[in-house]
Amino acid sequence: MPLMAKNLFADLPAGVDGETLVTLFENSAARVERIVSHSHQSPEGFWYDQADDELVIVLSGSATLEFGSGEIVEMKEGDYLTIERHVKHRVARTSDETIWLAVHVK
Amino acid sequence: MPLMAKNLFADLPAGVDGETLVTLFENSAARVERIVSHSHQSPEGFWYDQADDELVIVLSGSATLEFGSGEIVEMKEGDYLTIERHVKHRVARTSDETIWLAVHVK
Numbered sequence: 001m002p003l004m005a006k007n008l009f010a011d012l013p014a015g016v017d018g019e020t021l022v023t024l025f026e027n028s029a030a031r032v033e034r035i036v037s038h039s040h041q042s043p044e045g046f047w048y049d050q051a052d053d054e055l056v057i058v059l060s061g062s063a064t065l066e067f068g069s070g071e072i073v074e075m076k077e078g079d080y081l082t083i084e085r086h087v088k089h090r091v092a093r094t095s096d097e098t099i100w101l102a103v104h105v106k
Numbered sequence: 107m108p109l110m111a112k113n114l115f116a117d118l119p120a121g122v123d124g125e126t127l128v129t130l131f132e133n134s135a136a137r138v139e140r141i142v143s144h145s146h147q148s149p150e151g152f153w154y155d156q157a158d159d160e161l162v163i164v165l166s167g168s169a170t171l172e173f174g175s176g177e178i179v180e181m182k183e184g185d186y187l188t189i190e191r192h193v194k195h196r197v198a199r200t201s202d203e204t205i206w207l208a209v210h211v212k
Contacts, residue, residue, distance in 0.1 A: 003177050005185035008163065025161040025188050029135040030211040032161055055131040055138055057114065057207075071109050079111035082131050101163075103209055105136040 008034055008059065009099070028106075035100040037063070042090035052104045054083045061098030066090050114140055114165065115205070134212070141206040143169070148196035158210045160189045167204030172196050 006024075013020040018040050025032040042048070047068055056065075057080040065073045065081070068088030073081060083089055112130075119126040124146050131138040148154070153174055162171075163186040171179045171187070174194030179187060189195055 003173060003175075003179050003187065005179055005181050005187045007182075008184040008186055010184075024186055025159075025209065025211070027159055027211055030209070032209055053131075053133055067109060069109075073109050073111055075111050076113075078114040078116075080114055080130055081109065081111045101207075103131065103136070103138055105131075105133055105211075 008101075012036055012097070012099075013038075024101075030106065031104045033100075033102045033104070034059075035102055037061075037091070037094035037098040037100065039096060040094050040098075041092055047088040047090050049086055049088050050083075050104070051085055052106055053085050054105070055103040056081055056083060057101040057103075059099040059101055061095040063091060063095065063098050063100070064093040066092040114207070118142055118203070118205070119144075130207075136212065137210045139206075139208045139210070140165075141208055143167075143197070143200035143204040143206065145202060146200050146204075147198055153194040153196050155192055155194050156189075156210070157191055158212055159191050160211070161209040162187055162189060163207040163209075165205040165207055167201040169197060169201070169204050169206070170199040172198040 013036055020036045022034045058075045058077055060077050062076045119142055126142045128140045164181045164183055166183050168182045
């Protein structure tokens with residue numbers, strides 16, 4: 001198969017509620033996803049509790065993450081944060097269109 | 107330690123020749139780097155031959171990758187490409203300031 005670059009900002013879902021995920025890379029050790037959120041937030045009282053470490057990057061838009069510790073982290077374009085495995089968190093807010101890169105690592 | 111996001115586009119090295127790497131994330135399975143290239147290219151005849159899979163993303167600027175197969179891949183802002191382990195490649199060209207995200211996965 002010829003080598004060809006794809007683009008992160010191609011085929012953006014328009015006007016879709018919630019989150020749309022595309023897997024950019026996956027092997028047995030890691031998975032990289034583009035996530036597009038449209039004013040999405042995790043359900044009230046819901047917490048992610050993941051088995052993998054996760055590096056999240058906001059490529060465009062903005063978001064607010066809330067942690068089980070009570071900490072709140074505001075993220076804008078270019079911001080990145082490591083969420084270690086089993087650190088409880090939820091998405092408290094995203095902007096009209098927030099594009100994330102999420103790197104999940106075993 | 108309080109959770110705090112950092113920014114991909116902060117502390118960009120100015121006017122530095124070659125490449126400047128910052129590690130954004132690292133555990134035993136993966137490493138994520140921001141690489142800033144200023145008109146950098148791999149030495150003539152040099153080929154990367156890496157033990158890990160690599161996902162490369164151009165966050166800003168542009169670049170040309172050359173592969174041992176003879177293939178040439180032009181990359182612009184937002185483009186991403188997986189370079190599987192042991193696929194020989196080199197950086198043939200970068201623009202004045204090319205900002206890469208490189209995800210190295212075991």
